[in-house]
Amino acid sequence: MVDLSANEAASLTKLAARGAGYPWGLCEEAVVAARWLCSFELSGMQALLSLCLRVDQQPLSTFTPQIEGTTWKPVSAGLCPLICGSALSDRAALIAARSSITIESVMSPILLLPFVAQMSAISATSVQLSWNDFVLVCHADQIYANRDADDFDQRCMNDDESATVALQMHIEPSSSMSEWSVRTDSRQNLLPACLHKLQKLAQRTYAPNTEQSRLLGAGAGNSDND
């Protein structure tokens, strides 16, 4: 595993998302989401990598939901959790007033979790989200789930297929749920292969070096003997 500082992880996340074709504002949301997942020892950057490889510079409209009442539907392919998540966070008060929302065919649905937690915190509303056999509740700045964080993470990484996510508002955690604990250390451990692939995406944002750029772009000579 490679040990990254939170700053390095944030920078890599932002540039990898940019390399996948996201506009800067959504890249910033990707940083927030990956950092939040990391604070619960969940593989946020791995999930982001998987998402970026699927989006891979295709038009974002392909992954943007059509909102029909309480159902968010994909146009063609799966929905992007960064777009859906940002939209949830942006609509926090509005959504808190509803009883449920269904978001169909979300890619890497684990990436939706940070935004739902944020929405829950902003609106001071408990929100339950469920997909496949996962049930999680965001309540009073805490996360409760029907399995522990490690088990949840392993299953998400092994099965990263798109899934329909159901959100239910004003649902409090049941007593059988486990409460996830937050880490204080914000550093991230990444598998070298994951790091390498994220770096390759980030590399798309760097301009190829040219002699003109080398000489003029930073504005200083190459020798400083004085």
Place this chain on the structure above:
Amino acid sequence: MLPIHTRGMLNSTEPRQTSSRDVVQRRPADVVMRLDRLGSMHQSRLSFMRILTRRLKTEKWSITQKSFCIDETGVGHATYSITGPHNTYTLVAFAHDLPPEQRSDRVIATAWDATFTLYDGIPSEEDISRLAANVPYQEAGRISSTELTLARANRSVRLWEHVVAALAQGHQPDANQIDSVGYLMRTTAVYGSGKFGATDRQAVAGRPEFSVPFQAEMLTVYLIRTFVRDLVQHMANVRGGPATVQLDPDLARRLGIGNSTGLGMAPFLINHPQLFNNWITVREEALARVRNIEFVSEPEWAVFKDVLARTRVSVDAWHSAHPLQAEKIQQLNRDLERLDTYLPGIRMPTHYLWDRLYEWAVSELCVEAQECLVSLMMEPHADLIDGLDACMSAPDGAFRIDGSMPVSRLRQCVEEHYQWALKVDWDVREHCARAWYVSEEKLEPRLGERFEEPIEEYEQPLAPARDVCRLHDALNSFDADNVCAEFLLKHPEHRHAVRRVQLMDRAPYAEIRDNTISASLVPFDMLRCKLAFFGATHFDPRSDRWLRICLYANAPYPEETASRDVDTWVYPPPH
């Protein structure tokens, strides 16, 4: 956004204001945030270096040279530990033998005269071995969560040789030569906050000594200065043997540490809008408090006159071959002379002296001199100002967008805060001639010509004014009664700009109010602004995007902090 008005927090720094006169407010962002003014900023009581040296004395920090394993060719390592009330930090310094053809201040350099890291605690032998295998390679190496910073420095070859030769021959180096260069080594990067594996700022921000921004970096440079003094003495001892003399402490104190800063620093101010807002807010609050003082006491007036005289000494010694800077220095010299001539006409006590002086300066002096005066007026008022340093940091992470804000309100915010930008015709090539990008070569930040180089697709989001104008266009054709959340679902490409605009509504000093991609942009204005907050002096642009400065010249060395002035050392002794 800032708790400056909170009485409890800053009780001791309430304005001394008794009259019924209108209270002077902080200056408007439209005045303060122009690049020509930001690029004329001077160090002040609130500079990060001075905050650090004051703390070292107040808290009685002590320093020990733990090791000095450097051979007669000048190669090896040394460690310096500094201990405060709660923690010890150790500068681990590596000295190298650098061939002259490799001496470059650029980010793309791969070897240096000396390399450094600041270790959190006291390193073991194993730590030193690990660091020796990484720190000399800088970006190509890796440090860890026990290290706070990573830095490197190159010699001023000319002054280094002069000092070594003089001491080895048994006499002191020439003070004029020391003053004309100002430093024996200049750092070419001081990385902190999680770079290359180092610990993150947020992990240590809770420690009192790091509550103010950039304190770990400032401490690193301060300790580097001590190491460099010891290294030059060591090299003189090697050359001169028993005939060598010790460098006179008064001469040693005149030596600062140089710093060579390129474009990498410029995006920082745009990428950290909340932090930048807080720095400027604190400075503007300090100025407003001073301008609201009804009567200045004789001792306070004497402090002002003293630092003004010493500033004139400093400005006399400030040289730059860059035509823009040379002209500014000349103007500053001329205007400080005018200020000096104006002062005897002031009768004490004068009602609201500082405010009158400031208003006079605005009508009579150049911007460079106005900003210099702003810093000088703060000097006598530690009690009003120094406590503001607690408000200079900012939370980490992106500001959260309020999606419930009506589109009409967002558009109003744009028109209120970016009025100047809306007047720019962004289709004119000169107004968008430049583009900021990152080169694949060592990830060096660069500024290129948009219409002449293939760089546009790599453009970094460092042109907020243009981007906000594009947002404004899009808002104009969107339902004004709808909310931002709906707008952003249709227009995710404007999410970054919406975030900035909403932040500006709470943090008016968050944005540089000038065109950062104009053909006429002078990038070193952005560098200078940040460096002035560090406490740098003698800005010397080497091109429009490359600046040399001096840090810690005339500061006491760590072992002198108990006995010497740790506050106003930045002003050299009067002639």
